Amino acid sequence: MALKVFSRDEVAAHHTAKSLWVTVNNKVYDISHFIFDHPGGEEILLQFGGRDITKVLQDPSEHVHSDAAYDMLEPFYIGELEAPTGGKGKSKGKAKASSDDSDTGVESSKVETFIDITKPMLRQVWVSNWNKEYYLKMVHIPRHAHNSAPIFGHPMLEIFSLTPWWVIPLFWLPIISYCAYDALQTVEPTRFLALFGVGLFNWTLIEYGLHRFLFHMEDLLPDHRIALTVHFLLHGIHHYLPMDRMRLVMPPALGFTLAYPIWSLYVYSFPNGIGQAMTSGSMLGFVLYDMVHYYIHHGRPYGSHLKEMKTYHLDHHYKNANLGFGITSKFWDIVFNTLL
Template identity: 55%
Template sequence: MSTGAAVAVATPRLYTRAEVESHSNASSCWIILSGKVYDITPFLFDHPGGEEILIQFGGQDVTEVMRDEAEHVHSESAYEMLAQYYLGDVADAVVALAAEADAAAADADADADGIRRRDFIDPTKPMLAQVWYSSWSKAHYLEQVHIPRHVHGSAPIFSYPQLEFLSLTPWYVVPVFWLPVIAMNILWSLESFAPWAVATMLALGIVHWTFLEYFLHRFVFHVDHYLPDKTWALTLHFLLHGIHHFLPMDGMRLVMPPALGTALTLAVYRTYMLVVPPAFGPPLLAGSLLGYVGYDMIHYYLHHGRPMTQHIRTMKTYHLDHHYKNADLGFGITSKLWDVVFRTLLL
């Protein structure tokens, strides 16, 4: 008598092509890729190229489209994210045979929820401890943290509910917290300068913020190549920016928490006070803070909004390509200006 328990292997559900074709709109959008059926309805809104492109191929076999470089080059992460939307297979023996070889590698690395692990972070469990107690090399960490995952809701960072609550920042916290600070600095400035002078310095502060936006994103948040191969360094990287690349659509961790924003603000203000007369500090700081608030709102909108203008649509695709195609280029978020200047434009 055998002492081992038999392991049941679930048989994939089969769908006819007619069934798939009936799901071809924004309410229910299915596709076929290499003989497998995926319900991509939850991803429509988050697609870097816009939901209308996906709806255009709703109910269809996109195997050749996904492989067509003239249509669009899809990253490895694009195929990996599809795993969590898997429904079953096409009831077509010829297609199923063709799909078997293509799907084998992806199936081997996917867990029950379709999230590829490869000895990395499980986003269903507190993530900070996983990074801190890991034995990953820097190369392994950087490879895996830049493969975007999608989870429902917000993945936990801390084991303790109180700390977890403090780690979540809704988008509206940014204007609520910072607009009064901006207004106060503008009022102080009007005591020393004419309105036109204050407006000029506000504009200079905004321009300065666009440079800070680029500088911080490239040389602080993406200091990947200079990162020490130490657990503490990987943990710090993950908390500062790695989590955003690991889970780019987590809406509660898209904007900067006020505590981190305050530390950055104090550093910027101290810099202004060292290089300009004291009276110039408040209006320049107010302009930089205006630029920052605009940046954080635009950043959130690029991830979760439906752009109405061509410029915002272009920047949405540009920024999400930074996440899904090449994290070493495309550091501009509100504009491509400094990417052009410093030759880091993502084409």
């Protein structure tokens, strides 16, 4: 197939949300399908639509992009920018993601085949012969899919892997209300509020612990395909496709499975309504956490704290997955020395 060469005027004409092109090191990318999934929001992309963003990608005042960001660009490559002398002369050659871009000092890495997001992903992990080191390296290189990539392939199973954000409050708020009502049968309101607050604070530690020691238990993960498949289902898919809108909140089945032991610990350790009061606080903390998680991936945060946490969490995805486990705050990252 002949390499397409575009003039600067042609590129500049594509600067709207319906059709957005950019250039990086004289390579032309059509990022129209990516605009609303951009981790930094669509506004910044629209600001630079139809223009060269080579220097912007390395500008500390904007955001220094990681190697993963360059990898994510490659599927949107459509051709080359014409030579500076003008006209549609011969290009210097097809864009090679593995080439060294000496003008920026950045060496882009070629996107390596790992999981084909157009086919059921779970089977690909299961039948692979990847070792643990390779799997963990590749699954933490973010990719992008315009729609949710299939996990199982079967439509009936696929439904259970897709969770709209509004399902979380719809499912959990009645359960929280019941726990609170049950607690108030034996606990006076003032004491209930205090215990509720304790449970809410406890959630912040549970949030950190689950994220760091369950979802990111890479050091203890056995080098076996069963373990890698479980890891992929539990959290690996979120790091592989971090902007998938339908897999940003925890499916109720998984959430209930994780919540039941916590509920049991509360209720059997603190009887007479005390455990129920603290449970209701922790469950509300979970709902808020899941909503914040979705919001910082796809929302436009208001207020300095949420804006800071959006940057912080996206750095966890796009820069260093081994640090920065806090979603709603950095408090426990500071305490346990895992601050990004």
